[in-house]
Every structure is written in structure tokens, then in C-alpha cells.
Amino acid sequence: MPRRFSSFLDKSAMTLSGLCLVHCLVGALALTMFAAGGAWLNHDVHLVGLAVALPLAAVALWRGVALHGRIGVALLGVLGIGLMGTSLFIAHGASAEVLVSVAGVALLGAAHYWNLRASRV
Template sequence: MHSLYAAAVNQLSVPNSRLDRLAMTLSGLCLVHCLATSVLLALLSAAGGILGDPIIHEVGLVLAIALGAIALGRGIREHGFWLPSAIGGLGLALMAVALTQPHGGREAIFTVVGVMILALGHRLNVLASE
């Protein structure tokens, strides 16, 4: 029985040098994976700290109000429809309400819904201009 097993292993076996190369390749891939994951998580953590800063939200809202007022106001002047501006204004108002909320779930909901409504206002403005 032992000789049958040895004969089968010899026929199916891979040379040691090939196994060593395969093992070294897998070890290298594991090392790259671990280092890349660590670096990526560190970068995301740092970016999360910066992007979560309230000043980012405040500056973003000021820019959204300024650009929204210009784009939506020009739309009224160009096509004469108030609906896109009214919808966009509602979105901006919800975004402003988000700034009054504690950082967390409610703030995120007001922000996301406000941004979506503002985007709808801008889209309606584009459609009305065509």
C-alpha cells in the first residue's frame, strides 16, 4: 500500500522549486495586499476627518447658494418659469437646515434630500431652457 501511495504522489507531484516559487508569489501577494489595505484605510480615515469638518459643509452651502442663485435666477430670466427656482430653493433650504442639525443621521438626511431636490431644480431649469 505504501508503495502505491508513493507512486501516486510521485506522478502527481509538482517539483519543489515550483512549489517554492508559488509559495513565494503567494506570500508576496499577501504582503502587497496587507500593505495596500493599510495605506488605503489610513488615507480614507484622514480624508474622512477632513471631509467631515463642519467648515466643509458651511463653505459648500455658501457655494451652492451662490451658484444656485445665479443659475436658477438666470433660468427665470431666460425662460420665465419660476418652478425650477422654487424647487431648487427648497433644496437649498433643506441643505441650510442640515447645518443646524447635530452631526449625524438627521444632518445627513437633510443634506442628501436637499441636494437631490436642488439637482432636480437645476435639471428642470435645463429642460425649461431647451
């Protein structure tokens, strides 16, 4: 896989992480304000997001580690995905769910950023 494709994967994953972060924060605010948020705020969106994030992260981070050899990048990504998965088992809209989701997305986004930077060496 060329470096350009790896860069595209990391940038796509960071964009997805940003969209997830917006969903988490805006969703929590909307749930607080309106008590019911519609399909966009449904808990199933987390499962879909995780189903998209997992293979994208696996390919992008695996490829990056193969290029630069920094296993910490992959470990940070695994921790982020793990937290995102953990949030599926917390009541939707609960403060803990928002915190765990945001932490997971932030860590995964940071892993992709670190991966992108390390791959440009």
C-alpha cells in the same frame, strides 16, 4: 448672458450637487465605520459647500427663470438650499443630518436639471 453660459452654470451646479451627495453618503458610511473621519468629513465643509452653492444656484436659476418663466424651478431650488442650510443646525453625522442634506442636494440638483431642460425649449 448667453444660453451657453446659463447651461454651463446649471451643469456646474449639478456637478457640485453630485459631489455633495457623494460626500454626504460616503461621509456617513465612513463615520459609521471609523467613528472619526478627518477634515474631509468635518461639519465645516457643509458651510463651504453652501457658500459655493448659494450664489451659483441664484445666478443659474434666476437666469433660467428669466428665459423660460417657470418660477417652480426657482422655488424647488430655494427649498433645496433651505434644506442644505437646515442641515448645518443638526449634529454632524446624525442620521437626520444626512437625510436633510441629501434631500436638499437632490432637490437643488433636480431644480438645475429642470432649469437646464426648460432653457433648451
